[in-house]
Amino acid sequence: MHGLKTVFLSGTTIFLGFAASLVQAQTSITIATVNNDDMVRMQALSANFTDANPDIKLNWVTLDENVLRQRVTTAIATNSGRFDVVTIGTYEVPIWAERGWLVPLDDMPEEYDIDDILPSIRSGLSIMGVLHAAPFYGESSFTMYRTDLFDEAGLEMPAAPSWDFIKEAAAAITDKSNEVYGICLRGKPGWGENVAFLTAMANSYGARWFDENWQPQFDSDAWANTLNDYLMLLNNYGPPDAALNGYNENLALFQDGKCGIWIDATVAASSLTNASQSRVSDSVGFALAPDNGLGKRSNWLWAWALAISAGSENQDAARRFVAWATSGEFTEFIAAREGWANVPPGTRASLYTNDEYLDAAPFAEMTLASIQAADPNDPTVAKVPYTGIQFVAIPEFQSIGTAVGHRFAKSLEGSISSEEALANAQWVTSKVMERARFLKE
Amino acid sequence: MTDTIRDPNSNIADIDDEQLPVPEHRLHGPVHFLGLYGAEHVAATEFVIGAAFVAMGATIKDILIGLFIGNLLAALSFWLITAPIAVKTRLSLYTYIEQNLGELASRLYNGANVLIFVAISAAMITVSATAVRVLFEIPPQIYPYPTNIYFALIAGSASVIAVAVAYYGFNVVAEFATICTPWLMVMFTAGGMVLIPSLNEALTGYTTLASFSDFVSLAGTTVFTGINAEGRPGIGLWEVIGFAWAANTFAHFGLIDMALLRYAKKSVYGLCTVTGMMFGHYVAWISAALMGAATASIMKLSIAVVSPGDVAYYALGATGFVIVIIAGWTTANPNLYRAGLAAQAVFPEIPRQKVTLAVGAVVVVASCFPFIYRSILPILAYAGLVLVPIGGVVFAEQHIFPRLGYKSNWHRLKGVSNNKPALITWAVCLVFGFGLDSLDVIPFVYLFLPTWVVSIICYTVLAKPAGADKSYPEAEQREQEFDSKVKAYHARLATQESHAPVKDTSLLTTLIRAVWIVIGLLVPFVLAWRVLFNSPNLYDYYVNRELFYDLTIWCTLIYFVFAWWDLQRGKGLSSNQVTAEVVPAS
Structure with a gap:
């Protein structure tokens, strides 16, 4: 009996001592993340990090994109330290970094190989040349088209097409009686939907949201040309009810063989070339987004990135996690577990020299070229006071963009003219900016 | 000071109104x-x-x-x-x-x-x-x-x-x-x-x-x-x-x-x-x-x-x-x-x-x-925590003391300058309340409740030996005389002061009121209603909101001009009525 008691006490002592040492040594970090596939996958694989870093415990807060924005903004603006690591996009990074809410990532470990990050992505996540968020996933936009329809029409898509060629090709391959529409573009209203596309398109037409004095420019000829061409393309060669179509709707149309040309996010390419998802997987071609001969293409740039809150009390642990989650090693780890087709693309140059990835992703070279062609710090033909290609990196843009998007969608529906839509866009942008600048920090 | 205020020989009309109970006609x-x-x-x-x-x-x-x-x-x-x-x-x-x-x-x-x-x-x-x-x-x-x-x-x-x-x-x-x-x-x-x-x-x-x-x-x-x-x-x-x-x-x-x-x-x-x-x-x-x-x-x-x-x-x-x-x-x-x-x-x-x-x-x-x-x-x-003990003291005097046979106004009747039980109670309650706060036993917003209870108990206990349960026949007689004089004074005052509400039913006043109610209040409310219930998308929202912003500032200006005018007219009518009533009486 005595022996049993001794064994029990000794065991308890050892267990408590072990547990205490673990508790004492562990640092907990809280990660706020968006509930998209890539981020959910990262969370599922995070044991790889904690196994290698037993002194760090990860707490995940996974939220819908809009709720995440609101919660993270509140937490980070009050310097509360509630979230150590936050998932944010290229839209937020310049705004938040400027406010001092993010920890500069200028001392990442040497093995992180910061120079491997694609320059345009790095530039979109940097302020004054200093990285403030590490990219987990990056994308641009490009032209996706049906090679079989082009062959039938005797057309050849240039690697870098112009808008004139797109108009000509869309007209040539449209066959509405067989539900084949020459072109599909985003028509659904929203700052991340039709406005993202039209802003990027407008850049290639020499248009811009604001001049250097923050005066809205929707009354310019360049914007009129942009919107008129967009309306002409969709009205003449687009699918019915184009104003209802966003990214997902157009993806479904293309996969179903109903789109001849689709200019949209590079991330769509893997879904179009996947035979289990797409009826036209063996006849999809890729080219750069169109231009108008003015020196700017209509491709955009977006990245989801991990940033460290300035209020975090565990910045070292947070930095180690961010370095792991956005490293080349993690990409290889995902590839080993889930295949190369499932690795988050668009962030590191080394991925695009990897033969296995290039084999799994036939669109990879064009994706890389599109990302490289995007410069968020110089998005337009004329000079502008803002950064961002398909958005303007100012807090007011989300609401202005959505309001403007509604007028453009109305004009696509035929409820109002393009002149009226542009006049409305000019009015609403002026009003919101007037009020926002009035309360300028 | 206490004695001077409630001295039955003093002229009640010379005493500041604040020191006297509110007369019935002003209720x-x-x-x-x-x-x-x-x-x-x-x-x-x-x-x-x-x-x-x-x-x-x-x-x-x-x-x-x-x-x-x-x-x-x-x-x-x-x-x-x-x-x-x-x-x-x-x-x-x-x-x-x-x-x-x-x-x-x-x-x-x-x-x-x-x-x-x-x-x-x-x-x-x-x-x-x-x-x-x-x-x-x-x-x-x-x-x-x-x-x-x-x-x-x-x-x-x-x-x-x-x-x-x-x-x-x-x-x-x-x-x-x-x-x-x-x-x-x-x-x-x-x-x-x-x-x-x-x-x-x-x-x-x-x-x-x-x-x-x-x-x-x-x-x-x-x-x-x-x-x-x-x-x-x-x-x-x-x-x-x-x-x-x-x-x-x-x-x-x-x-x-x-x-x-x-x-x-x-x-x-x-x-x-x-x-x-x-x-x-x-x-x-x-x-x-x-x-x-x-x-x-x-x-x-x-x-x-x-x-x-x-x-x-x-x-x-x-x-x-x-x-x-x-x-x-x-x-x-x-x-x-x-x-x-x-x-x-x-x-x-x-x-x-x-x-x-x-x-x-x-x-x-x-x-x-x-x-x-x-x-x-x-x-x-x-x-609230600082002031609530005084509320407890007054509550005890007005509700507990009569039930125990104590005098509610014992301190005044006794004629001492300071009510030591009240002061000690306040001090005890501050120590108790903030002490409880430092111990973090209950949320600080509820501290006023136990503090109030303690103040009632503490004051009731301390007041008895200080003389709250004693009789002060002379002083009580003086108080009664004083109260009678105050009643008589208030009755006199009631005959002099207007206490019937003035009803202004003139067309001009009705118009003035219509302007500040409709333009000053109703129009902004309707505009806000449109913003909330008639903005199917963000653009329409901005249009409605700007209209609300642009018109409401003018409605506000009109409201204050007309509401002020209404107020001044009402005051003028009241003072005219008082003058009309007081002059014949005098």
Whole structure:
């Protein structure tokens, strides 16, 4: 009996001592993340990090994109330290970094190989040349088209097409009686939907949201040309009810063989070339987004990135996690577990020299070229006071963009003219900016 | 001093009205109190308190239920605690203390009041300054201290002006405040309505709400999330109830509102406080919180740091500046005045100007620090804790002592200068209350309850050996004589003073009222309604909102011109009637 008691006490002592040492040594970090596939996958694989870093415990807060924005903004603006690591996009990074809410990532470990990050992505996540968020996933936009329809029409898509060629090709391959529409573009209203596309398109037409004095420019000829061409393309060669179509709707149309040309996010390419998802997987071609001969293409740039809150009390642990989650090693780890087709693309140059990835992703070279062609710090033909290609990196843009998007969608529906839509866009942008600048920090 | 005031040989007409019970002919009916409390509790503080509940991390369910229960408890406290004593004594608490608790208690009590009123005044001036800072392109003040010298200058200058106005023009501002209430109620409601679509769009992508459950869902996800500003689980139902109840502790359990309710014909009119509690402390707080959250979303800032000026500007456009400045000043003005009076009572030997200037100087400095206005809810709760023991002492004298056969006015009858049991009780209760707070046994918002109970027990126990259970036949005889003389004086006064309400049914007055009601109040409300219910997308929302902004500022101007005109006409008619009645009598 005595022996049993001794064994029990000794065991308890050892267990408590072990547990205490673990508790004492562990640092907990809280990660706020968006509930998209890539981020959910990262969370599922995070044991790889904690196994290698037993002194760090990860707490995940996974939220819908809009709720995440609101919660993270509140937490980070009050310097509360509630979230150590936050998932944010290229839209937020310049705004938040400027406010001092993010920890500069200028001392990442040497093995992180910061120079491997694609320059345009790095530039979109940097302020004054200093990285403030590490990219987990990056994308641009490009032209996706049906090679079989082009062959039938005797057309050849240039690697870098112009808008004139797109108009000509869309007209040539449209066959509405067989539900084949020459072109599909985003028509659904929203700052991340039709406005993202039209802003990027407008850049290639020499248009811009604001001049250097923050005066809205929707009354310019360049914007009129942009919107008129967009309306002409969709009205003449687009699918019915184009104003209802966003990214997902157009993806479904293309996969179903109903789109001849689709200019949209590079991330769509893997879904179009996947035979289990797409009826036209063996006849999809890729080219750069169109231009108008003015020196700017209509491709955009977006990245989801991990940033460290300035209020975090565990910045070292947070930095180690961010370095792991956005490293080349993690990409290889995902590839080993889930295949190369499932690795988050668009962030590191080394991925695009990897033969296995290039084999799994036939669109990879064009994706890389599109990302490289995007410069968020110089998005337009004329000079502008803002950064961002398909958005303007100012807090007011989300609401202005959505309001403007509604007028453009109305004009696509035929409820109002393009002149009226542009006049409305000019009015609403002026009003919101007037009020926002009035309360300028 | 006590003997002099209630000396039956003195000429009652020479005694300051404040020292005498309210005469019966000056008593008011329930409508007066419904309006009065509606006005008292819709102020600039509501902008701050609404946001404070968000920063403290309450959930929407706790807010909807907790604020209802807490404010109901507050209204019941006014009815069951404050009003019966006020109606029984017909005195203000200050007079009661002076006559029954002695000079030292009166001085200490007034000293505590100076601090509280200075804090409230400073907070309200800072709130006004947050609106003015926008006009001078000064950055938002997101830290507890001023980070911009010009903000400090603006807040300081606003304080200097407010002190001067309180000193020289108190009556004008007080009069102006009376016409603000209906407008403030409409604007607080309209502000929330105008910003709900924007908030909803930021979260769901839609500007419209289909049902009340949509509203609850929106408010629960974006405003009352259950997570506080530090990122931890926030306050629960009990705390919300406590905050709502404790926000006016000094007025109900602390009995400060005896000053108002002593004019009530019946103690049941204490329930009329429900207008202030359920509109100002329910609708306005929730509306202010929604406005704060929407502004934070627009500005990409946290609600914990957006200023009332920014919130009001986004909710109401240019009218927002007007509401913040007016609501701030009309709240600061009486509190500054009260602070000055209380300070004079503390230092009666120092000239009034010097005391007022000293109080003003403290307000000027305090108003530069944004943390005071951001901490207004805890300040109010702790203020209640400081003052509630005196409420307990008075409650014991008025309700417990008669049942035990003690004399309610034993101290005055005994003729000693200081009521030592009351002073000791207060000291014991402060140690008890703040000691309990430091032990963190119960939420600080509920500390007033055990402290109040302790004050009643302590005072009852201490008063007996001090002479509360004794008889003082001579002094009681004097008191009765004095009371008889006061009754006779009031009866005389009643024949001289007009007490019938003046009804103005002239066409001009009807037109004036129609203008300020329809154009000043109804039009902005309808415009806000359109923004909320007729904005199917963000563009239409901006169109409707701009129309609301552009017209409401003119409606506001028209409202104040016509409401002021109406007020002055009413006053003119009343004074004419008094003159007409008094002249033949004389």
